Amino acid sequence: MRKIDLTNFQVATSETARDINRRIMLNLIRRHQPISRADLARYSGLQRSTVSVIVDQLIKEKWVTEGASGHAPRGRKPRFLYLNRDRVGIIGINVRPAMTTIALADLDANFMAQESFSTASNPEQFIADLRTRLRNLIDTHPGIAYEGIGVSLPGRIDLASQRLVFAPNLGWRDVDLKTPLEEATGLPVELENAANACALAELWFGREGVRNLIAVTVSEGIGSGVILGGQLVRGSNGLAGEFGHITIVEEGIECRCGNRGCWEVYASNSAAVRYYVQATTSARSRMESRTPEASLSFDDILRLADQGDPKANEAIASMAHYLGVGIALLITGLAPDVIVLVGEVTRFWGRIGPIIEQIVRRRNVTGAPTRIVPTDPAMQPRLRGTIALVLQKHFGAPEVA
Numbered sequence: 001m002r003k004i005d006l007t008n009f010q011v012a013t014s015e016t017a018r019d020i021n022r023r024i025m026l027n028l029i030r031r032h033q034p035i036s037r038a039d040l041a042r043y044s045g046l047q048r049s050t051v052s053v054i055v056d057q058l059i060k061e062k063w064v065t066e067g068a069s070g071h072a073p074r075g076r077k078p079r080f081l082y083l084n085r086d087r088v089g090i091i092g093i094n095v096r097p098a099m100t101t102i103a104l105a106d107l108d109a110n111f112m113a114q115e116s117f118s119t120a121s122n123p124e125q126f127i128a129d130l131r132t133r134l135r136n137l138i139d140t141h142p143g144i145a146y147e148g149i150g151v152s153l154p155g156r157i158d159l160a161s162q163r164l165v166f167a168p169n170l171g172w173r174d175v176d177l178k179t180p181l182e183e184a185t186g187l188p189v190e191l192e193n194a195a196n197a198c199a200l201a202e203l204w205f206g207r208e209g210v211r212n213l214i215a216v217t218v219s220e221g222i223g224s225g226v227i228l229g230g231q232l233v234r235g236s237n238g239l240a241g242e243f244g245h246i247t248i249v250e251e252g253i254e255c256r257c258g259n260r261g262c263w264e265v266y267a268s269n270s271a272a273v274r275y276y277v278q279a280t281t282s283a284r285s286r287m288e289s290r291t292p293e294a295s296l297s298f299d300d301i302l303r304l305a306d307q308g309d310p311k312a313n314e315a316i317a318s319m320a321h322y323l324g325v326g327i328a329l330l331i332t333g334l335a336p337d338v339i340v341l342v343g344e345v346t347r348f349w350g351r352i353g354p355i356i357e358q359i360v361r362r363r364n365v366t367g368a369p370t371r372i373v374p375t376d377p378a379m380q381p382r383l384r385g386t387i388a389l390v391l392q393k394h395f396g397a398p399e400v401a
Contacts, residue, residue, distance in 0.1 A: 018054075021046060025054045026063065026083075026395050030107070034067055034080035055081060062087050062145045063394070083107050089144035091137065091187070092386030093130070093151045094194070095119060097169050097220050100126075101383060102133055104141060109205050109387040111380075113137065123175045131184040138185060148188045148393065149181060150386030152197040154221060159238035162191060166239065168256035169220040190389040195241065196232055197385025198342045198375075199225030203232075204388040204395075212336040216327065217382070218343030221256075222264035226334065244268075248325055267322035269298035269344065275315035276301050298344060305348065319345065320352035324359025327372060331360060335368035342381050346374035 010016075021044070028043050029035055037055055041048045058064040065084040085106040094101045096119065103114040117133065120126040138146065155167025164175040181189045192200070198215035207213070211230040217223040222244035226233040233240050244264040245257050252261025265271060273296050304312035327339055345352060356372060364370075375381050 020397075021050070022054055022058070023395060023397065025051065025058065029058075029064060029081050030083055030395065033082045036078035036080060038078055040081070085110070087143070087145055089141065089146050090387045090390045091134065091146065091149040091185075092383050093149065094380075094382045094386060095126075095151065095153050095170075096194075096382075097154065100130070101380075102130075102137060103380075103383055103386075104137060104144070105384075105387045107391065109201075109384045109391075111383070113141065119170075121171065123170075123172050123177075127177060127180050131180060134181065134185050146185075146187050148190060148390040149185065150197070150389030151177060151181075151189060151191045152194045152382045152386045152389075153177075153191060154194050154219070154223065156193050156239045156242060157191045159234060159236075164191065166242075166257075188390075188393075190386075190393070192385070192389050193223060193225065193241070194219075194382050194385070195223030195225035195342075196234075197225070197389060198340070198381045199227050199232060199385070200388035200392065201381045201385035202338075202340055203227055203230070204391055205384055206340075207338060210337050212334075213338045213340065214330055214334065214336045215340045215342055215381075216323075216330070218268060218323065218341065218345050220268060220270055222268050222326070224330065226336075228334070228336075243326065243330060246326075246329070248322070248329075263322070263326040267319055267326055269319075271322070272301050272315045272319040272345075273298055275318045276304075276311055279311045279314060302344065302347060313351070316345070316348055316352060317355060320355040321359060323352070324356040325363070327356060328360045328363035331364050331368050331370045332366055335366060336370055339370055339372045340381075341372065341374045344377055346377060349374045 024044055025040060028040055032039070032043070037048065037051050040055070041051045044051065055064060059066065062084050065082055067080045067082050085108060088107055089104050089112070090107070092103045092105055098119060099116050100119045101114060101116045103111045105111050115133070117129065120129055153164055153167060154169050155164050155172065157163070158165045162178045164172060164177060166173065178189045178191055195215050195217045198217055199213060202213055202215060211227070213227045215225040224241050224243040226241045245255065245259055245262045247259060247261040248263050249261035249266060253265045254260050255262035255265045277296065301312050301315055305316055330339060353374070360372065
């Protein structure tokens with residue numbers, strides 16, 4: 001139960017009650033569709049007249065549509081209600097250092113259109129590219145009622161300013177994406193860290209009933225999105241959950257954030273590439289080239305491992321070891337029900353899963369029964385998370401004291 005903050009509260013009004021009831025109706029329709037007004041009244045406990053007023057408004061706003069008539073032994077046949085998937089759309093944007101993906105999705109995160117393009121290293125150029133592509137996407141689908149844009153970023157967003165303040169793997173600091181994208185489209189824009197977006201994707205489209213969950217994203221860096229008690233943990237300024245930059249090796253390798261020995265330096269895709277290069281390149285060659293790993297990608301390491309390259313498999317095993325070290329810290333400190341691992345490395349779950357589990361068993365002193373599960377990269381969890389960012393604004397519980 002949340003404590004009421006008497007220094008910062010909002011008194012409930014009749015408008016608050018209407019907002020809560022509206023969201024309850026939307027969620028009941030989403031879960032039980034097709035559903036009649038009578039069944040909505042039965043599930044919610046609200047008067048039928050109240051339900052009809054809310055439903056009529058949702059139909060007017062194009063969130064809900066009426067379908068076929070149901071059977072009734074007497075009286076008027078009920079009209080079944082559905083979410084208006086074909087007419088309401090959400091735009092999702094997943095930004096990664098190499099590639100950015102834009103997608104148009106319905107209310108269940110089914111993608112109707114999608115395109116990818118290279119992420120410009122300069123943020124001003126990137127924003128210009130993105131504005132043009134967003135306008136083209138909207139113009140190409142004129143029949144859609146757009147509810148907003150969700151953006152997943154490999155960095156942290158300041159809650160107060162809504163600016164990207166920390167993205168070491170992009171090399172960007174203090175960037176305003178929200179204002180120029182809203183000006184270009186006329187739509188509200190929601191920004192979120194990629195790991196937080198993945199955690200929200202699990203909450204809205206994934207594991208039903210799980211209220212304590214951590215999503216660990218493994219890519220060029222490592223991120224973590226934490227949901228406790230069914231709520232995303234953001235901290236006082238929105239920067240909470242940056243476990244990828246906790247030190248696991250004292251005086252270790254320098255990280256792009258400026259710290260040394262960060263978890264992501266030892267357990268990310270970039271770390272696996274480094275392990276492989278160190279194992280296969282002579283000392284002299286490494287001295288002659290400052291970045292010998294520049295010609296290799298993590299996809300190359302995965303391909304080599306698939307082909308049975310022992311050094312590539314050793315690199316992935318080293319990566320898995322340090323993933324286990326960091327995950328054990330998360331379990332010891334937060335004891336979630338589930339830790340969801342997101343990233344290309346999950347293709348090798350049969351090899352890395354046992355290593356991670358072994359490290360966690362050895363280091364988890366609390367004995368918390370946390371399940372560690374991989375996601376399917378084909379499900380595009382980061383992109384689905386961007387849809388959840390907008391969806392929760394209409395379906396989630398409103399912010400009240």
